[in-house]
Amino acid sequence: MTNPSVIICPRCRSNIASIRATSPISGVWTVFGCNTCFYTWRSTEPEENRDPEKYLQVFRLNPADLANLPIVPTIQAKR
């Protein structure tokens, strides 16, 4: 059974996402952020941006791949 208190990132499906902000007028929207891939979404966005099942395949990420992304610019060694 899905635990309603766990927030799943629509992009990388990790479950360590958290609430970033709620609307100044209460109850209109909530902004969530993923602490793994840093994807950010709002509860009122089109489904493809907020629902892990509807998130577009082409933009999905695997958390395991994050460490292999290219580093730009190169980190300079301390002299």
Add this chain to the structure above:
Amino acid sequence: MRAYQDLREFLSVLETEQQLLHVTEQVNFEPDLAAAACALTKIGETVPAIQFNKIAGCTDAQVVMNVHGSWPNHALVLGMDKKAPLREQFFEFVRRFQRYPGELERVASAPWQEVVVQKDINLFELMPLFRLNRGDGGFYIDKACTIARDPDDWDNDDVENVGIYRLQVKGPNRLGIQTVPQHDIAIQLAHAERRGEDLPVAIAVGNEPIVTLMGATPLLYNQLEYKMAAAMQGKPYRVVKTAKGLDVPWGSEYVLEGRVLAGQREMEGPFGEFPGYYSGGHRYPVIEIDRLSHRKNPIFESVYVGRPWTELDFLQAMTTSAPVFVQLNKMFPEVVAVNALYTHGLVVIVSTKTRYGGFAKSVGMGVLTTPHGLGYAKFVIVVDADVDPFNLDQVMWAMSVRANPGGDVLILPNLAENLLDPAGQPNGMAHKMIIDATTPIAPDRRGDYGEVLDTPEQTEQWQQKLTTMIAELRK
């Protein structure tokens, strides 16, 4: 020439000139803001800026987009008549650009110091942030000036840098920043990292429109954008120092102060970028924000980036064309004008006088040796001085009749190219092409050119007369 003290003054001018549209109905952050800004640029080249004041869930959020997004708005930024033709805007931009450097006017306080937040900073609560394109990795601050100094030459104002870099808001006080190695801030960050120090930065959002253009201009490392802004507006540029010693525009709406963290790189992106494609994800530097200041009732400014044309193409139009012209003209005084409007100047059109056969091909190669040519220019079309490079009808005519692919197309293999150009092979490398669409002259005797057509006597007078008559007819 005109100096606007802040974004608000410029918006009021746009309002007077009927170049600012207020959306008074309630809209949603997504997808309305980006959709409206994207739709505007599809309507035409004379569209207004757009301001949203009623956003669902917000009490007082104000967002303005497309401030630079039309030729009339671009002309007004330069203090010119809103009907100024493109060619005139180019020559005026170049004229002022060559007056570098102007001066700084340092003052002690600014309106953006009215409200200060130093504790529990949460950018998602403090700024009206939203998504632009469906595949973007998050919400971006994409039209801000990021200001930094060189830690190895801290007191030298000329190497202070003001640049527009895309900033992904990744956490309450955490940003990702795109700094490709060609960017000045990448040099400053490298110097800081060698010292084992964080790089202090200030991020100014919602500025008068000239400094935004300057932040988008590829100036030399030792040229300060504020001094160019002063030259462009004909008046010293007013700045205020932060506690760390960074100069910030007096008129900014929001100012974020923080540090690029030494030695840290973290997932950033993707983001819909200027070539009309998403950039991939990379591990980019990270900024931690320690302080946020803003004016009362701040206005957040954003630029929609999508498949060209969008506002971004206006921001990168003259700011790309003018430096290429100035650099090329030093080598070849025969060069008349440069059009680098298309996709950040991946295509460059040069109009030039030619001195002898083969001359135009050398001008084309000259384009590829400018700093812009190294990282962007991929197709160079060279036309005669009687062709307006900003008039594509004329450019296509010149290519149609003055170029013979047999001897007028040069392909230069494996040159350096921008990482964001999706055609690179590998990424960052591309062949480049020069099309010589100038009339062959001695000793190049190819072709059979008779006398070129001109217009009947009195055509210009008739053009003026008929323009007035047509306007009357349509009243």
